[in-house]
Amino acid sequence: MSLLLLVIAFVLSGFVAIASKTLVEWNLGQYRDIYLLSFYTAPLILGACAMFLRGERSSVSDAKVGLLMGIAGASASLCMLLALASLPGIVAFPVKNLGNLVLTGMISILAWRERLSKTQWAGIILSLAAICLIY
Template sequence: MIFILLSICCSVTVAVLLKLAKRYQISIIQAVTVNYFVALILCFLFFKPEVSAINVDSPWPVYISLAILLPSIFLFLAASIKNLGIVKTDIAQRLSLFIPILAAYFIFKEDFNNLKIIGLAIGFPAIVLTFIRKSDQGNNNRRWLYPIMVFVGFGVIDVLFKQIALYKAAPYTTSLFLVFCLSFILSLFIVTAMAITRKTKLQLVNVACGAILGIFNFGNILFYMKAHKALAQNPSTVFAAMNLGVIIVGTLIGVLVFKERLTKLNYAGIILALVAIIFIKLSQDAV
């Protein structure tokens, strides 16, 4: 369970760092670029990727799609945390698991049991209740765009990573290394273009923040994978503990540390989100 706890801590820390970015005037795109460079180095050191296994027959469309989505979703993640807070953004990210579940049913023709159907039925109203704000009127409705993009983006990313996992010609960690590499190159290109056009100013503080972000971002992945390896016979336990843990810890930090305001409907949404994840976990156990 220590790996699950470490993964939860790393995941929530990433959200906290993005929450603090505005306070310290951090350039998110610069920090994200450095984040992928650091993750790339750590991936090389810890996973020893077999680069020679990548060739023209590798799933390049999936690799390129992930390389575009990963840095993009980081920007939406930061915007969602800035506008709606850690609590609601963490729930949007965790409930994005519904997208790969729906993909499994509609695309991969996986059978659903009643528990999974109940979990999905509870999950969608949980999303709506969690995001409701008293001030959501007029132009403020645009705030909904950020958590929705987080929800959809992480869901699609999960589906794409599952596609990579099905590709057996190259180890999963090697594909992960390549995706980090492509994400870094794309982010670096964007930052360079912004610097040349003077739309951003390169600052050392962004490098420092990006390095810390990269360490915790990679730590989340590393410990999550180690948890699955340590509990190979109970993958649904890892899945449930991770998602429930992030929602609970994220909520506590958001409310107690950052004084995020939640309505009774928001709390009802959080409870429903936890119940939905429990039902999905039970459905996996039943299978």
């Protein structure tokens, strides 16, 4: 089941990337703010409806974490849209995704003391090399 969820997340992330690139390629920059607003408002509404239907309530700390994640995500999306305006997608998307891989790996090691195998370390090192080669 976990693999299926990862595949679904992969496909949906691809749709988000395509939507971002389409916004830039079709010169729809004047709709950037509405794009970002709907991109983050839709999940907020869906999540609130799901919580309501299950009879759950959100704590203040949950709301703070959600707000922080929303601000970080919206800022990242805005930066990606701005980068796509001056970089080809073939450069911007791999650099962003490989950067995510490296950063997440490093945080996992430092914050949660996760241990990486030699092949996982090799993957992170190759990702850093790929970022340098692509950019």
